[in-house]
Amino acid sequence: MAESFVRKEMLEAQAPPASQAGAIAWVRENLFSGPLNTILTLLGIVVIYWLISTSLPWWLNGVWNASSLSECRSIVAASAGEGATGACWAMLRERWHQFIFGFYPPESYWRPILAFVLLFVALAPVLFTSVPRKALWFTAIYPALCFWLLWGGPIWTPIVAMMGFVILGLAVVYLSSYLGAPGSAAAGVVAAVLWWLFLQGPVAGFLASNLPFGLASVNSDRFGGFLLAITIGVTAIGCSLPIGIILALGRQSNMVIVKALSVAFIEFIRGVPLITLLFTASLLLQYFLPPNTNFDIILRVIILVTFFAAAYLAEVIRGGLAALPRGQYEAADALGLDYWQAQRLIILPQALKISIPGIVSSFIGLFKDTTLVAFVGLMDPLKGVTQIVRADMNWKGIYWEPYIFVGAIFFIICFGMSRYSMYLERKLKTDHR
Amino acid sequence: MKKSVFLGTVAGATMLAGAAMAGTLDDVKARGELICGSNTGLTGFGTPDASGNWVGFDVDLCRAIAAAVLGDGSKVKFVPTTGETRFTALQSGEVDVLVRNSTWTFSRDTELALDFVAVNYYDGQGFMVKKDLGVSSAKELDGATVCIQTGTTTELNLADFFKQNNISYTPVTVADDSEAQRQYLAGACDAYTTDASGLAASRATMPDADNHIILPEIISKEPLGPVVRHGDSNWGDVVRWTYYALLIAEEKGITKANVEEMAGSSTDEEVKRLLGVSGDMGPKIGLDNAAFKNAIAAVGNYGEIFAANIGEGTTINLARGLNALWTQGGLQYAPPFR
Structure with missing residues (x-):
């Protein structure tokens, strides 16, 4: 009877064969796994080589110290030989403040x-x-x-305007026991609007004349560049989220008028291109307002951009609401919560969490859309400021540099927003998929 | 039907706006500031410099008007307007006057209810080609590719010109001047066409300017000038005569430097009336008697404005050409100041 062999000790682990691990295996598996992929890889390498070889000298020959494009060109020609190309970043040295602040x-x-x-x-x-x-x-x-x-302007203007919100808040807190939540909110809104319409001006004027304290006022037409883009973008983002949530809830509502108004608003705004709304803000509104009304153009644009973003957000959030199982609504009812409590404690936290990627991509889109204000004569960084820089005889003919500069800043901001949304999604992740 | 109701409403609103703003001159005086519709940036004609001050040929006319009305050439607010927003901005009263290289045409003058009160620059559409193309006339451009900005009157002029001469071309459409220049230099088109002043400015900034020529043919008339609203003739007169004052100043040799001296010493009756030394020409249109003197003192005469912004000696280097005074073979002619 043959003695069976039983191994007593473990074998040492061995390194995998060179063809199955490390860089070589990765390259074989991912880049040269078949004839088609091999051809595509080689083509890709050729394209990358071509891109780098044509643009690298341009980047390396960049000039930072010059007072005009022709001076840039002669410096590049002197240092890299006749016919060489080079970026003229000197334009940014001289004009960066207009890209960032406009005419502030x-x-x-x-x-x-x-x-x-x-x-x-x-x-x-x-x-x-x-x-x-x-x-x-x-x-x-x-x-x-x-x-x-x-x-x-005088510091009293914003303080007195904020008082309106204080009045609204006080009304809600102190009247809700008599009128109930909706009634007190309505009373508060009426009181606040009365304050803004009739009392704010005189009170602010009185305070400003007796306690003059403020900053030199700066007109809207001095705004430009990223200052303008960020002002419009941040305000519109901040205001459009609450409006979007209310519109989304309105569209789900059982009340006929609320629902009809929400649907009409959303569908109308979404059905019209943003540029049309901007032209409405800049041109049409002027015809309907009384002559010599000084309705700030930036404010007009912000309002319409906010409406535009709110309509899109409403649909994104409605997607989140629709994704919630029916049981969540029923559970809220079973707990005896009223409508607003149910929305605040159960429905919206879940719906908004689901909608985060959509909401953030709406925000990114909105921020990039702020460059469209160039078409109504505002100095956005991409077209407005670039155009005035190019109209300067010293920099006329410059092409890529302003686009690259503005594009890089937009990328940083939008990439930041996108990273934050991913962080938020990870943090709020409660399911175990 | 609906459209006509809408247009009617707009027209009605325009009229209301127009009626309520009959006194632009009083509005400007009350405001203490002239609001001038300007370009969003056009080399030599109107653009902000590195510190945000507006400079240019059109800008100086705005300053002259401000100096005439308010006595100070710096009391101007420039509102950049695009090709789409410019006329509405004027009609709706957002700006008092538009000095923004706008071409005077029949339909703009009538349908849009605007008044072109003068022509401060006679322009025309031309062609630029590379020298080694071996072309000396636009009529030899048969079969050429031509870079052209979309949505402009130049596009229509180009089509007309080639049709009339029975030759063919391939258009390469571009969005704006900088893109056109880039495409042209990269060889995407044989010729670039736009207003001759724009061609000259583009050519001046090219790395190899000597290798490019501007062909002699000018294929369209582009009279550019200040525009005001219909129905406010007094304000139109103010703008028109401020401009003519600058022309007469050049004709009579009054410059920014010697305007005070001329006012004191000149024996020419027209000069004395112009500078407010005799007569009461200013008050007749609601201005100070020294209004036109102030305008000349602020920006200089027409020739000085031309030379400082776009004329020979600047990088753009435009010849006076049609814009020379009538006494020197040009078209710039001011009616008598009496």
Whole structure:
């Protein structure tokens, strides 16, 4: 009887064969796994080589110190030989402030910069739960503070305007026991509107004349570049989210008029291109308003951009609402929650979580769409400022440099938003798929 | 039907707006600032410089009007307008006057209810080609590819010109001047066509300007000038005569530098009336007697404005050509100042 062999000790683990691991295997598996893929890989290499070989000298020969495009060209020709190409970044050295601030008075550049820094302070408690909740108070006053920093004027204007919201809040708190939540909210809105329409002007004027304290005021026509894009983008993003949520809920509502109005608004705004709305803001509104009405063009544009974004957001959020199982609504009813409690505690947190990617991509789209304001004569960074820079005899004929600069900044901002949305999705992920 | 109701409403609103704004001159005086519709950036004619100050040939006319009305050439707010928004901005009262290289045409003058009060630059459409193409006349461009900006009158002029001469071309459409220049230099088209002043500016900034020529044919008339609203003739007169004052100043040799001296010493009766030394020409249209003197002191005479912004010696290097005074064979002619 043959003795059977039984191994007593474990074999040492061996390195896999060279063809199955490491770089070679990766290349074989991913780049040269078959005739078609091999051909595609080689073609790809040729394209990349061509791109780099044609554009690399242009990047390497970049000139930072010159006062005109022709001077750039002669510097490039002197250093890299006749016929060489080179980027002329000197244009940015001379004009970067117009790409960032437009015509904002240079001695006041600290104001938009401070407003921009404070924007992150105000956003922090909204974006990250680890920040103390008390910081939300700063977020609440930030819009007025930002307005005052950017446009200047007496400090009383924003303070008195914010008083309207205080009145609204007080009415809700103190009247809700008599009138109920909707009644007190309506009373508060009426009181606030009365305040804004009739009392705000005189009170602000009185305070400003007795306690003159403020910043030099800056007109809207001085705004341009990224200052304009970010002002329009951030305001529209901030305002469109709540409006979008209300529209989405309105569209789901059982009340006929609310539903009809929401559907009509959403479908009308979504059915019209943004550029049409911008022309409406800039041209048509002027005809219908009384002559010499000074209705700020930036404000008009912000309002219509907000409407546009809100209509899209409403549909994105409706998608989130529709994705919730019926049982969630029934569970909320079974707990005895009223409509607003159910929405606030059960429905919206889940629906919004589902909609995050859609909401953020709407925001990114909205931010990039702010460049369209160039068509109504505002100085957006991409077309407006680029055009005035090119109209300068010194820089006429410059082509790629402004686009690359503006494009890079847009990329950074949009990429940042996209990364944040991915962080938020991971953090809120509660299912175990 | 619906469309006509809508247009009627717009027209009605325009008329209301027009009626309520009959006194543009008073509005400007009350505001203490002239609002001038300008280009969003056109080399030599109107563009902000690195510190945000507007400079250019059209811009100087705005400053002259401000100096005439308000006594200070710096009291102007420039509102950049695009090709689409410019006329509405004027009609709706957003701007007081439009000085934005706009071509005077029949339909703009009548249908749009605007008044072109003068022509401050006579332009025309031309062609630029590379020298080694061996072409010396636009009529030899048979079969050429031509870079052309879309949606402009130049596109229509081009089609007409080639049709009339029984030759063919392939259009390469581009969005704006910088793209056209790029396509042309990259060899995507044999010829680039736009207003001759624009061609000259483009050519001046090319790396190899000597290898490009502007052909002699001018295939269209492009009279560019300041525009005001219909129905406010007094304001139209103010703008028109401020412009003519600059022309007369050149004719009479009054410059920015010697305007005070001329006012004191000149014995020419027309000069004395123009500078407000005698007569009451200014008050007749609601201005100071020194209005035109202020305008000349602020920006100089027509020739000086031309030389400083677009004339020979600047990088753009445009010859006076049609824009020379009538005494020197050009078309710039001011009626007598009396």
